[in-house]
Amino acid sequence: MIPATTGAMWGFAGTTMASLMFFWSMFRQFVPNELQAYIEKFIYKMMGWVSIKFSDHTGEGLQRSKAYDSIRHYLSANSMARAQKLKANESRNMRSLVLSMDDHEEVQDVFEGVKVKWYSSVEKSGTKTKMRERRYFTLSFHRRHRGMIVDRYMEHVLREGKVIGLRNRERKLYTNNSSGDWSYYVEGRWGNVPFHHPATFETLAMDPVKKEEIKKDLIKFSKGKDYYKKVGKPWKRGYLLFGPPGTGKSTMISAMANFLEYDVYDLELTTVKDNSELKRLLLDTTGKCIIVIEDIDCSLAFTGQRRKTKEEEDDDDDDDEKKNKKKKEAEEEKKKDENKSKVTLSGLLNGIDGLWSACSEEKIIVFTTNFVDKLDPALIRRGRMDNHIEMSYCKFEGFKVLAKNYLEIESHDLYGEIKRLLEETDMSPAYVAETLMPKSDEEDADICIKRLVKTLEEEKEKARKLAEEEEKKKVEKESKKKKKAEEAEKKDKKIEGEVKEKEEK
Numbered sequence: 001m002i003p004a005t006t007g008a009m010w011g012f013a014g015t016t017m018a019s020l021m022f023f024w025s026m027f028r029q030f031v032p033n034e035l036q037a038y039i040e041k042f043i044y045k046m047m048g049w050v051s052i053k054f055s056d057h058t059g060e061g062l063q064r065s066k067a068y069d070s071i072r073h074y075l076s077a078n079s080m081a082r083a084q085k086l087k088a089n090e091s092r093n094m095r096s097l098v099l100s101m102d103d104h105e106e107v108q109d110v111f112e113g114v115k116v117k118w119y120s121s122v123e124k125s126g127t128k129t130k131m132r133e134r135r136y137f138t139l140s141f142h143r144r145h146r147g148m149i150v151d152r153y154m155e156h157v158l159r160e161g162k163v164i165g166l167r168n169r170e171r172k173l174y175t176n177n178s179s180g181d182w183s184y185y186v187e188g189r190w191g192n193v194p195f196h197h198p199a200t201f202e203t204l205a206m207d208p209v210k211k212e213e214i215k216k217d218l219i220k221f222s223k224g225k226d227y228y229k230k231v232g233k234p235w236k237r238g239y240l241l242f243g244p245p246g247t248g249k250s251t252m253i254s255a256m257a258n259f260l261e262y263d264v265y266d267l268e269l270t271t272v273k274d275n276s277e278l279k280r281l282l283l284d285t286t287g288k289c290i291i292v293i294e295d296i297d298c299s300l301a302f303t304g305q306r307r308k309t310k311e312e313e314d315d316d317d318d319d320d321e322k323k324n325k326k327k328k329e330a331e332e333e334k335k336k337d338e339n340k341s342k343v344t345l346s347g348l349l350n351g352i353d354g355l356w357s358a359c360s361e362e363k364i365i366v367f368t369t370n371f372v373d374k375l376d377p378a379l380i381r382r383g384r385m386d387n388h389i390e391m392s393y394c395k396f397e398g399f400k401v402l403a404k405n406y407l408e409i410e411s412h413d414l415y416g417e418i419k420r421l422l423e424e425t426d427m428s429p430a431y432v433a434e435t436l437m438p439k440s441d442e443e444d445a446d447i448c449i450k451r452l453v454k455t456l457e458e459e460k461e462k463a464r465k466l467a468e469e470e471e472k473k474k475v476e477k478e479s480k481k482k483k484k485a486e487e488a489e490k491k492d493k494k495i496e497g498e499v500k501e502k503e504e505k
């Protein structure tokens, strides 16, 4: 680990030690990595050197160590010219390569005229199929500098490393692996891909006033470190996005992530086995991130509640056979859910609250749902979900944004007509966007706008017919119910008459 060329530069006291180090630096390359560490430890001890070891995971290995990451960034930026073996990773947006120290490599650093050495190591444990890997950095220095190293040098490394890390980092989209794949040898609890979603607040079709409010809220949150500390609140914010399908809930999450430059953790609850697994996943997230749980109403134990409401709704269904069938189906689905995951509502609430209190760095959690009324109030109460945002059907302001994005126009003779139609028709921004998109090179803005008007008129007509049918069904159901009640009354009266007759006899 000591480069042959730099071995003689070490400059420690004593000719014997100097010669020992020199010989060691010559032979080091012939000694296996694991043995090198032991020999060097021995030599350092003889030289009066001490060391500090930093693991890539903290405590019980639940959480990734921020100190380790900062050291890695610091060393990548500061000591690469002196390392012999380097690892190359593709950087942000894959434009260049980022070099870092390879395993079992050593570099030296100088701070306030004092030389220190950093050694990178990796330890493997477990079986072949479930291999665990732990990485370490070991800092070695002469014991007479202990005070300065612990007080000033470490602070310098962590501060610089954090800044470099933020500058270099490529934002990521994380998804949770199922617990069967939680061997650290692969990716760990979260797999990731670079996050390159193009959505921004500028391209998001929604009420401009609401949009500005959300942006202001996000800025206030991201700059609120001292404020949250002052009021004694964990630095977190919860958003609930609700609305019909295709109204831009997922798009809004990407826009938020791009706006704040945060990572996104897409948490798929159905693959989380139980509450403790959920807690581990949440603890393994980094700061500056958005944790997303999509379609929370369709997840796990909450479906039970949702189904119960559905059953209650269906109670007035007069067809017994239908009712039994539905009940059976619901029970079967419930059983399937139970096999899949045992995460409960209280487990999720504890996981979220525990997470906030355990981490000092900023985090946003976002739930999305199509059915806000079916969620348990405990899940979305203010303080847990601070901001409830309704994503609604496309209105004229939203349409103008879409027309600008998709057709690059800001006005058209038919805008007035479209405004009127959008007020009378429920059409999602996703549908409007799809209709506006040119389908070939021959289609210009005019054709696309006319297609939208036609589609809106068709949708309006469809909705009118549907409402008519619904009304008809309702009337039929009412009259059926009335008829049934009348028949029952008649039957009761008949029985009553018969009983009376019998009594009289």
Ligand SMILES: Nc1ncnc2c1ncn2[C@@H]1O[C@H](COP(=O)(O)OP(=O)(O)OP(=O)(O)O)[C@@H](O)[C@H]1O
Pocket: 203, 204, 205, 206, 243, 244, 245, 246, 247, 248, 249, 250, 251, 252, 370, 391, 429, 430, 431, 433
């Ligand atoms: N408000 C919007 N602004 C801009 N584009 C939108 C908007 N809503 C939807 N879209 C377009 O429609 C597509 C689907 O939207 P998105 O996935 O965000 O909807 P959603 O509300 O998450 O739907 P679901 O409830 O089905 O998950 C997006 O990729 C985007 O192109």
Ligand SMILES: [Mg+2]
Pocket: 249, 250, 251, 294, 368
């Ligand atoms: Mg969505």
